Amino acid sequence: MKRPIYMDNAATTRVDPRVVDAMLPYFTESYGNASSRNHAFGWEAEEAVEVARRRLASLLGCEPRELTFVSGATESINLALKGVTAAYASKGRHVVTTAIEHPAVLDSTKSLEKEGVEVTYLPVDAEGRVAMDRLEAALRPDTVLVSVILGNNETGVVQSVSAIGDLCRSKEVLFHTDATQAVGKMPVDVAELSCDLLSCSAHKFHGPKGVGVLFSKRRSPRVRLRPLIDGGGHESGVRSGTLPVPAIVGMGRAAELARVAVEEGEPARIAALRDELETRLLQLPGVVRNTPPDGRLPHILNVSFQELEGESLLLGLRDVAVSSGSACASASLDPSHVLIALGRKPELARSALRLSLSRFTTEEEVEAVAESVAATVTELRRLRRQHHS
Ligand SMILES: *Cc1c(COP(=O)(O)O)cnc(C)c1O
Numbered sequence: 058m059k060r061p062i063y064m065d066n067a068a069t070t071r072v073d074p075r076v077v078d079a080m081l082p083y084f085t086e087s088y089g090n091a092s093s094r095n096h097a098f099g100w101e102a103e104e105a106v107e108v109a110r111r112r113l114a115s116l117l118g119c120e121p122r123e124l125t126f127v128s129g130a131t132e133s134i135n136l137a138l139k140g141v142t143a144a145y146a147s148k149g150r151h152v153v154t155t156a157i158e159h160p161a162v163l164d165s166t167k168s169l170e171k172e173g174v175e176v177t178y179l180p181v182d183a184e185g186r187v188a189m190d191r192l193e194a195a196l197r198p199d200t201v202l203v204s205v206i207l208g209n210n211e212t213g214v215v216q217s218v219s220a221i222g223d224l225c226r227s228k229e230v231l232f233h234t235d236a237t238q239a240v241g242k243m244p245v246d247v248a249e250l251s252c253d254l255l256s257c258s259a260h261k262f263h264g265p266k267g268v269g270v271l272f273s274k275r276r277s278p279r280v281r282l283r284p285l286i287d288g289g290g291h292e293s294g295v296r297s298g299t300l301p302v303p304a305i306v307g308m309g310r311a312a313e314l315a316r317v318a319v320e321e322g323e324p325a326r327i328a329a330l331r332d333e334l335e336t337r338l339l340q341l342p343g344v345v346r347n348t349p350p351d352g353r354l355p356h357i358l359n360v361s362f363q364e365l366e367g368e369s370l371l372l373g374l375r376d377v378a379v380s381s382g383s384a385c386a387s388a389s390l391d392p393s394h395v396l397i398a399l400g401r402k403p404e405l406a407r408s409a410l411r412l413s414l415s416r417f418t419t420e421e422e423v424e425a426v427a428e429s430v431a432a433t434v435t436e437l438r439r440l441r442r443q444h445h446s
Pocket residue numbers: 067068128129130131132159161206208209210235236237238258259260261269
C-alpha cells in the first residue's frame with residue numbers, strides 16, 4: 058500500500074489512466090485549433106471536441122448543444138449566476154440560494170449583492186436540507202434564479218433537487234444546481250432534476266483539472282446568458298477562448314467512464330467502503346457525525362471530535378491525506394460555514410474531518426485510515442487528560 062493514503066477525493070481525484078491515454082494524442086499529433094476551418098488539423102480537433110460533448114450529454118441526459126465548455130465548476134457557476142442575472146435584469150434582481158453552497162456560489166452572490174442584486178440565503182436543517190416551504194416562501198415575482206447544490210462537498214448531503222426544480226418551474230423561475238460533487242457518484246439527469254442550468258468539473262470524476270461544463274436549457278425555457286468572457290465567439294458566443302482540446306477530450310472520456318461506472322454499480326461499492334469507515338469511526342469516543350445517515354453521496358464522510366482541535370488531528374494523521382472541512386476554505390481558520398449552518402458549535406465545526414473516497418480506494422486503505430484516525434484520536438485524548446490533571 059502506498060503512503061500517504063489519499064482520502065481527499067472531494068478536493069480532486071486521480072486522473073484515470075484511460076483518460077490520460079485518450080488525451081495524449083491531442084498534445085503532439087492532433088494538436089489543431091478546434092476553430093481552424095481550413096485544414097485537417099482543425100477538423101480533427103473540432104471532431105474530438107464534439108465527440109466529448111456528446112459523451113457528456115449522454116452522461117447528463119441533455120443535448121450536446123446545451124453544453125458550454127469552461128475552465129471548471131467555478132467558472133461554470135460564475136457564468137450561470139452572473140450570466141443569468143445580467144440577461145434577466147429587466148425581469149427582476151432577486152436570487153435565492155442556500156447557506157451551504159460552495160464558495161464559488163457564495164462569492165458570486167456576494168459580488169452580485171455589491172451590484173444591487175438582492176440575495177436570499179435559505180437556512181438548512183440539522184442534516185443540511187432545505188425546507189421546501191422556506192423555498193416557496195422566498196420566491197417573489199422579481200426572483201430570476203434559484204441555485205441549490207445537489208450533493209454537498211463537505212458533508213455529502215443530497216438535496217431533493219427534483220422537487221426544488223419542479224417548484225421553480227411552476228413559478229417560472231430559472232433553477233441552477235451545482236452538481237460538481239454528484240456527477241459520477243450518482244445518476245445525474247437534467248430532465249429528472251428539472252434544472253435549467255447545471256455545473257460540473259472534470260477533475261472531480263477522474264478527468265483533468267482546468268475543464269468543466271455549464272449545461273443550459275435550449276428549449277422551454279431557452280436560458281439566456283450574458284457571457285463573462287468576450288473574444289472570438291467560441292461556444293456559440295457564450296464563452297470565448299481557444300478550446301483546450303486535450304482537456305476536453307479527457308473530460309469526455311472521464312464522462313463515458315463515469316456513465317458506465319454508475320450503471321455498473323461503482324457508487325454502491327464506494328458506499329460500502331465508506332460505510333465500513335463510518336462504522337469504525339463512530340465507535341470512537343466523542344465522535345459526532347456531520348454526514349446524514351441517508352440521502353447522501355457515496356464517497357464523503359464528515360465527522361467531528363468533541364474537545365479536539367482539527368489542526369492537531371490533521372497533524373497527527375500525517376500519513377493520510379484528508380481535509381478538515383473543505384480544501385477550498387482550508388486557508389482560513391474560520392469554522393466551516395456549512396457545519397455552522399447545520400447548527401454545529403464553532404468548536405465542533407473546527408474539529409471536523411472530511412474523508413472522501415473514490416474509484417481507486419481499496420478496502421486495505423480504509424482499514425489503515427480507520428486505524429490511523431483511532432490511534433490519533435486516542436493519543437490526543439490522552440495528552441489532553443494529562444494536560445488537565
Ligand atoms: C470542487 C467544487 C467546485 C469548484 O470546482 P473547480 O473545478 O475547482 O472550479 C464547485 N462546487 C463544488 C460542490 C465542488 O465540490
